[in-house]
Amino acid sequence: MRKTRTPPTDEGVAAARLAHCKAALVRENRRVTSYDVALVAGVSQSAVSRCFKPGASVSPSMHARVMAAATGLDYIPNAAARSLITRRSNMVAVVLCHVSSLYHPEALAELSRQLARRGKRVLLFTVQHEADVEQVLGDIWEYQVDGAIIAAPLSNEQVQEFERRRLPLVVFNRNVRDRTVSSVLCDQYETGRLLATRLAGAGHRQFGIVAGPEGSALASERRAGACDRLQELGLPAPVVVPGQFDYASGGSGLREIIGTLGRVPDAVLCGNDVMALGCLDTARHALRIDVPRAMSVVAFDAVEPASWLSCDVTTLRQPMHNMALAAADLLTSMIESQGSHLPEKRVFAPQLVEGSTARLAPIRDTWLAA
Amino acid sequence: MRKTRTPPTDEGVAAARLAHCKAALVRENRRVTSYDVALVAGVSQSAVSRCFKPGASVSPSMHARVMAAATGLDYIPNAAARSLITRRSNMVAVVLCHVSSLYHPEALAELSRQLARRGKRVLLFTVQHEADVEQVLGDIWEYQVDGAIIAAPLSNEQVQEFERRRLPLVVFNRNVRDRTVSSVLCDQYETGRLLATRLAGAGHRQFGIVAGPEGSALASERRAGACDRLQELGLPAPVVVPGQFDYASGGSGLREIIGTLGRVPDAVLCGNDVMALGCLDTARHALRIDVPRAMSVVAFDAVEPASWLSCDVTTLRQPMHNMALAAADLLTSMIESQGSHLPEKRVFAPQLVEGSTARLAPIRDTWLAA
DNA sequence: TTGTACGCGTTATCAT
DNA sequence: ATGATAACGCGTACAA
Secondary structure, three states, X not given: OOOOOOOOOHHHHHHHHHHHHHHHHHHHOOOOOHHHHHHHHOOOHHHHHHHOOOOOOOOHHHHHHHHHHHHHHOOOOOHXXXXXXXXXXXXXXXXXXXXXHHHOHHXXXXXXXXXXXXXXXXXXXXXXXXXXXXXXXXXXXXXXXXXXXXXXXXXXXXXXXHHHOOOOEEEEXXXXXXXXXXXXXXXXXXXXXXXXXXXXXXXXXXXXXXOOOOOOHHHHHHHHHHHHHHHHOOOOOOEEEOOOOOHHHHHHHHHHHHHXXXXXXXXXXXXXXXXXXXXXXXXXXXXXXXXOOOOEEEEEEEOOHHHHOOOOOEEEEOOHHHHHHHHHHHHHHHHHOOOOOOOOEEEEOOEEEOOOOOOOOOOOOHHHHO | OOOOOOOOOHHHHHHHHHHHHHHHHHHHOOOOOHHHHHHHHOOOHHHHHHHOOOOXXXXXXXXXXXXXXXXXXXXXXXXXXXXXXXXXXXXXXXXXXXXXXXXXXXXXXXXXXXXXXOOOEEEEEEEOOHHHHHHHHHHHHHOOOOEXXXXXXXXXXXXXXXXXXXXXXXXXXXXXXXXXOOEEEEOHHHHHHHHHHHHHHOOOOOEEEEOOOOOOHHHHHHXXXXXXXXXXXXXXXXXXXXXXXXXXXXHHHHHHHHHHHOOOOOEEEEOOXXXXXXXXXXXXXXXXXXXXXXXXXXXXXXXXXXXXXXXXXXXXXXXXXXXXXXXXXXXXXXHHOOOOOOOOEEEEOOEEEOOOOOOOOOOXXXXXXX
């Protein structure tokens, strides 16, 4: 232990500078900047910038000094300032309507996850109705996002504005007419066909359909698919009754079908799971129909929650995980390629969830096997 | 109609400048800036800035000229550049874990809506498990958000880091121990007490509880509330059996309770709706118990989807809409007040959904009436 | 490898 | 009411 005053070490100098700098920051009420870090580390500001850029050419000693100073100051690079110069915000706009976020909560979570692993964050825009997209477009331009994933129908003009601004766009689970635009979707028409095929293959001949209310484009595509396929197979036309997408509609729909038909149908297709549950309960407990032996009940489209609230309904589900992954991939490559990426549609087949409420023929459709 | 060459009008000049500017933008591959607008409108750049600032002092003619030029150029102010100088990004970080986004999808949608009407957008961060929050904190600092709403438990150090960075924080639906931090939550203990009170008041004496798996802090608080209240009322201790939060657990749990008790209990409390549905189906269809006359079945906590997949279970629901509104309000005022806002807890009472699976005493609890 | 100097697009301050 | 000028915090040519 020497008693003499030790000469100022590098650490000592840095520590003094750090304290001085911290005091100044508080006094002037400023944020910590790369310039402050440079001051404390005794290097230039651009050196600090390089140290935070992965793959930059920096000597180990420089890196160590800068990182020490940065840690001491709690320095984090400012993403806003960076995006100003790089023209990349690393943010992606995701537009959802209120309802679809309720019915398909896993879609957003999965989009967020997939985008995060590609270094992008989700800037969320929600609208009450799908038609309200126009209201958020202005905000989207303003926030300088690198691209957008939109789960709502877009008008021709709206798509055009994305092109004009050269903003990568992926439309999620909606059809866009008369325009070539990148999109990810699930083939609803095929969903209907598939179900009809599998049920017909198992010997069902007379079908009943509890449809949803008019206005749902996706739902009516599914119904058309089923009806077309039944006709192709030479089976009798199904009895179609309307429903309100609620539990009660399922039971009353079934009774109505039986009334019209004069007998119990071989199979009932319900527009969603809620109606399928209602139909199922009425059939089993009120009408004492042996499901699935005397009658099959299937839902056209399952929301994810149906699997945990499950009563084991046979149903078709949109492969949201794959769709989210595809959307993230598609958008990312559009962003990376700076617009040279041509519009691309990725269409997914629905996923059959074989519950215990229907008899199905074994798999023959090659698409399903894929 | 004069045949002579007309002198250049203001509109003519502006149109020419617009065309010239547009060409330059494409040639130099630049973005449209306020400077371009100024050039076309023939005014200064700061004038353009003022025209886009609500409540600034600008003459009508100036406003008109600038807006015309801006529209012609598709100009939108750049939020990143603005936030650099104003130190306001108008973005709020929302951190969710994957699971809660599935069970309470309406929470995020409502948060987004409420924040939007206050001029803030949601920058979404999702984590697989609640313990992974640490991973996204770095990103939160980087993106210069104005505040954060976090639906995950935070450690003492993590809360401290928010304070150090003076970043407004609201913890959503989680308890934070040993720290005064603003939070919005639903009183789980009271949820349990309330249910016990209302059922006891209707004459139920012997209770059974199908609990969830260990590890859910919220669920065990609810159970404790129910048990404490039953003891206070001098009723026999409930039979508690474990469950896995799935449909099957409800039925097997009920059978186990009956086995232990040697008779059918007066009321069964299930840890969530899925188990309540399972319990209900087993009771009604397999054991032929008259619900609710011979036995009441209630769920402790309902997720929103239970209402559409509803089998009309009597249950308690967390008032997510109110909670989201409160969180948005709380965070906004913390942001506006620049940190002078003291930490504040907002605790909500659970909301009783009176289905048809239980007999309940009339309302006496003053809190419920509120 | 490191430092200098400039620009990204805006708002804010201060004259006029 | 309007215009000149200085920040905001960073990335990146370019020179050394």
